[in-house]
Amino acid sequence: QGAPIKLGYVSPQTGPLAAFAEADKFIIDGFMAATKAAGLNYEVVVKDSQSNPNRAAEVAKELIVSDEVNLVLVASTPETTNPVATTCEAEEVPCISTAAPWQPWFIGQQANPGDPASWKPFNSVFHFFWGLEDVIAVYTNMWGQLETNKKVGGLFPNDGDGNAWGDKAVGFPPVLEKLGYSLNDPGRYQNLTDDFSAQINAFKSDGSDVITGVMIPPDFTTFWNQAQQQGFKPKVASIGKAILFPQAVEALGKNGHNLSCEVWWSANHPFKSSLTGQSAGELAEGFTKATGRPWTQPIGFVHALFEVAVDVMKRADPTDSEAVIAAIAASNIETIVGKVAWDGANLPPFAGKNVAKTPLVGGQWRLREGGGYDLVIVDNQTAPNIPTGGKMEAIG
């Protein structure tokens, strides 16, 4: 058997993004148990990015240079995935990344993000997740279920996600226009803004029925409260990132009811782990049992990251980077988040090589009797194999 296969894993375990990594230990423990049971010899070197892009780049370099890992895995938000992937690309070390929409990942690593002609594919880094086109489709499908005036207010911050979502070429604006929605985008605000009266005034005077955007939780809370205070009550609010985690929705008190968001993964997704054979429900339940906390969406993707890694390593000599890279490119595997294959399906040609897409559906947070919220899948037009749990409802 010889030396163990060394995987390096970077995620934001501390700092503001720590919620994304809360299942890391649970998943890696499960991964080690499963591989051992299967007679495989793996070692995982875990590094904490501290939610800091500088630190993420440093630890990636450490993984490559000191730990000499065979493959780097990285998850959660462009702030973590991009510095790590950039480092791996420069070092010609294979890297698989996930849990960030592919545009901020791919375009965000281009030298001149503003000039599509200059974009180049990468050699050794790969990403699987959904993209903006998916979230746009999911959101507009959800909105389509309701009667609205098709006026949309956009809240896009000046960060990796916000710039991609609001991008005039690849983001929301062109698609919404095509579908007959009018988008009111007042401009990029900075994260941790204390006042949204400018946006609220703009949406109010426009009479927007729909609000969308990709916000960090504190900003959405600030916005949503202020909107209610100012008497601005849209029918739909579909917000990325901010209401990903149940705690963030609970922080809104009763005002979180019927907020909608994209669903990357849920306990009801009809997929199984290729590694442990667990269903999505079983994985989620295992997590809750182990930690006493409710399941969250990133769990499935972190698990899938390790599934892909094992699958790749089965098909290549772990010590041969070229071979590993080739094996990643040739992947075609059913994971707990669905099929992962870098086959260029549903992607523009420039991203086809490095990006694989997973299915995305839409959900709404529903206030449970006796407190707490449930995430109910309300739209599956983009992935009919994922069952819905209800229909889209307008906010109060």
Add this chain to the structure above:
Amino acid sequence: MSDHLSASSWTVSTRTRGSAVSMLAILALVALAFAAPLFVSRSVVQDLFFILTMLVLAQCWNLLAGYAGLVSVGQQAFVGFGAYAMFAGVSLLGMDPMAAIVLGGLAALALSVPTAFFVFRLQGAYFAIGTWVIAEIVRLSLAQWKALGGGTGTSLPSGATRDMVGVRFVADLLGVRGPQATDIVCYWLALLLAVVTIGSIYKLLRSKQGLGLAAVRDNREAARSVGVDPTWTKSFVYLVAAFATGLAGALIYVQKARISPDAAFSVPDWTAYVIFIVVIGGIGTIEGPIVGVIVFYILQNMLADYGSWYLLILGLIGILIMLFAPRGLWGLFADRTGAQLFPVRRILAGQPKPPAQTQDIRGSD
């Protein structure tokens, strides 16, 4: 007073007994460091790069706070600005990264001129806050620069660092892969920058300007009365520190190859850690930051896996040292042993003239 210059035989020197020995030791150490990539592993080179770049930042901050009394909490402005200028040079102008590093330094220098104009209107604590606000403004402004990714950030064109001047040569010479050769070239640049920075600071401190700087720090009013121009003296130091900080920032980001406003203008990474390094080692000495950066590196390696405990302990150590050993570890050591690697004291030696010659001015008792 010309008659006073005649007979006496004074000598003034800054050397101490051990200083020639320590100079030799330092030279040997630098030579060793230069040769290091030949016999140490890549990860050691990597760590040394980190140590050297942090050392440059720490020396610059120490020059400001320790020698000029300018407590800045906005040095990240120059790190980030230098780094962004380097990115602009490489990505937008197609420059070689090596040249773009120089561009980064110059850009930071250029930024420091209007900045100095503003912050030198403020005193003490106001100065500190002023520098911080300026850094925020620079960060927010660069976050609007769409060509370099705005708030998202951007990466260097893949291959840019591999095509950097000298990398191919080093790769062939040492028989290493491209990325490793890039690391080695960056390391040598960091070494060069650190040596030149320390050397220049040392030279500055031993020069007339350094003396004036010390006088201004000790007593501004008295300094003005003996002909020292405090504003000019401080501005000069501020500009020099900005230039070196910008170079270091650009170099650090050549190595990282990815930039975003939050990363490049990070207060913890480029100012907080730097302050800890200086405080732990000992403020107001050249040796202090050197000791500090080594201790900091060891602490980071020992504690980095403990997440927030690491920072918590670092914070506590900083507080304790400030309260109980305000002159830092090097201060403790130097107080016990009197050791000095970089002496700047002007020691007067020689004999006063025989009393007969001073008769005319002292009078008889």
Add this chain to the structure above:
Amino acid sequence: MSWLDTILQGILLGGLYALFAAGLALVFGIMRLVNLAHGDLIVLAAFLILVLVSALGLNPFIAAAVALPVMFALGWALQFLVLNRTLGKDILPPLLVTFGLSVVIQNGLLEGFSADSRRISAGALETASIQIGPISIGTMPLLTFLSAVAVIVALNLVFYRTSLGRAFRATSDDSATAGLMGIRAERIFATATGLAMMVVTIAALYLGTRANFDPTMGPARLIYAFEAVIIGGLGSFWGTLAGGIIIGVAQTVGAAINPEWQILAGHIAFLLVLLVRPRGLFPRAVD
């Protein structure tokens, strides 16, 4: 009407910043102590209120009232045991010690409460508002602003109408001579920091109910607080309120032009004020 609303919202926002800044102004004015941990202390107080709310099921306002004496004691001890040792001619020791303290508090909170963002629930008040003509004013922002004014009035009363306030000013002027009057400077300083922590608690109440907070968000607000204090002029509480309002209005007006300008506009307003008046709007006659 839109501009009126923009400015009004800016003024209300300025109340929040002034509240953040008032404690800072007190400590800065009396001891020349630049407390870089101020933002983190606000977050700490917010967590204290949160714990009281969730553990005892208290109404947040009552919880804040309970937290007031606790924070006073904490501030008193902090100043008496630690910060008093750093006071002197040199501004560096207090700066560095409070900086270390900031790191310690942040990471201590991270250990204790994780990085999750939290919120103190104020129930229906959160979204309530008052309609005045075409403009609606959020009840919470209004309460925040009124609290800021109340805090400023209270601080002014304490500072200028009580014997404690006289002792504050006297000690600030000349602590050795104050000692001759029977004033124990260390305790006066400790009391000042204790008071500042009470203001911090009030600020924390509004920070915590307004939006989510997490252990690392202190410094982001600290800079606005410093700006408010400096624009206002050392030791002037009304100046601090004015400073907060200037920054708040600059932000909302900047945002109305383009949200990209929101935060930048606040900082630029700060620069402009200082360019014209390097010692702030209402500097004290003697320094």
Add this chain to the structure above:
Amino acid sequence: MALLETHGLTAFYGDFQALFGVDIALDEGETVAVIGANGAGKSTLLRSISGLIRTMPGQIRFDGREIGALAAPDVLQLGIAMVPEGRRLFPSLSVEENLLIGRYGRVGNGAWSLDGIYDLFPVLKERRHQPGTALSGGQQQMVAIGRGLMSNPRVLLCDEVSLGLAPVVVRDIYAAFPKIRATGASIVIIEQDIGQALKVADRVYCMMEGRVTLSGTPATLSREDIHAAYFGAHAR
């Protein structure tokens, strides 16, 4: 036994020794003057007593207690107030506030109140709301004395209260001393003006270079003795 006495009092500023074994005594109700040249150590003596400079515990006794090691606020609480050299009014406080601050560490309910001070120095009443530093030097000195009295001290230490004041003003200030004595307070004054000192004091100490070189009642001291004690043997 004397109310306040020093035994072999020594005092240092860092390495510099300013007092070399000073013995003085003050009885209840008595007024004592300390005279001496610039730098003789007079202010240092008062600073030591008032706790601004810490000394050996046993070197100063007040009312039977050793107070040498006490800090200034503790000394004040025992009933010793000081009017410091150079007045040292608090610039951020108004005249009235400067007076009120004197009451901060007040010991007991004695004779002195705001009204009492305004009776003593009527001119202060008119200017009560002005900043202390806006007053003329003489008025400032009145505030400083009033501030010292507000704590109703048993002993009032006055350091050069007539320094740099016009003679008329000096007369006004000295006119107040009998009234202060009438309340039973004991007083130590430091005075450069020897004539003035001899007029108000029951006893006089003369200091030079950190030592007491002469003491006695005004009646027993000749001008020549004082002059010798003042300038040392080589006086011109």
Add this chain to the structure above:
Amino acid sequence: MPILALDQVSKSFGALKVADTISFALEKGEALGVIGPNGAGKSTLFNLITGNIRVDAGTIRFDGEDVTRQPPMARCLAGVGRTFQIPQPFEKLTVFENLLVAGAFGSRKTEKEVGDRCADILVETGLYPKANQPAGSLGLLQRKRLELARALATDPKILLLDEIAGGLTEGECQELVETIRAIHRRGVSIIWVEHVLHALNSVVSRLVVLHFGRVIGDGDPETIMASRDVREIYLGIDV
């Protein structure tokens, strides 16, 4: 042409007038004494002459040139040397370095060029044994000597001395007087503020009396000392 001429110089701190239309001139090589009660504005007058404080009104001419608007650095270079009443040493520098700063900056020379002269001044002022000690470690007397030494190091044409004899013993005072006389003999003009009158009067040939920021007397020491104002206001002798 006088080396220094003040014309109607005024300065107030708030309501407090510390210099009130002061005018006088000093000839080259003259030694002038300034006396007056504490707080009369003597030190302030020095600060106005050196530029550490800006005048509110009036002009100051030095060596024929109007220096009213010049900063202290420029006036120092032009030849104004001063001591501070409360000594202001550069505490972390050694005594010798204190002089080097003054020498190098105050006369626009290199350290090398002024080293010897600074050392000689140390000997002259009796500070030589302390040359390599930090100035912060000096006692008050030596700090005062250092003030004088540092002022001399700038190679002044005029020397402003602020109460440097206070607190000296008789013998030390005598020594100081000799030193100042020697400096004076080399052609340096002197203005000396001093309360130790016998020392002052053994050096100066003219006295100016300040009171509440006004010049109330200007003349030869004998007449001034005998004048009614001075006896009343300054000496406190009953007339």
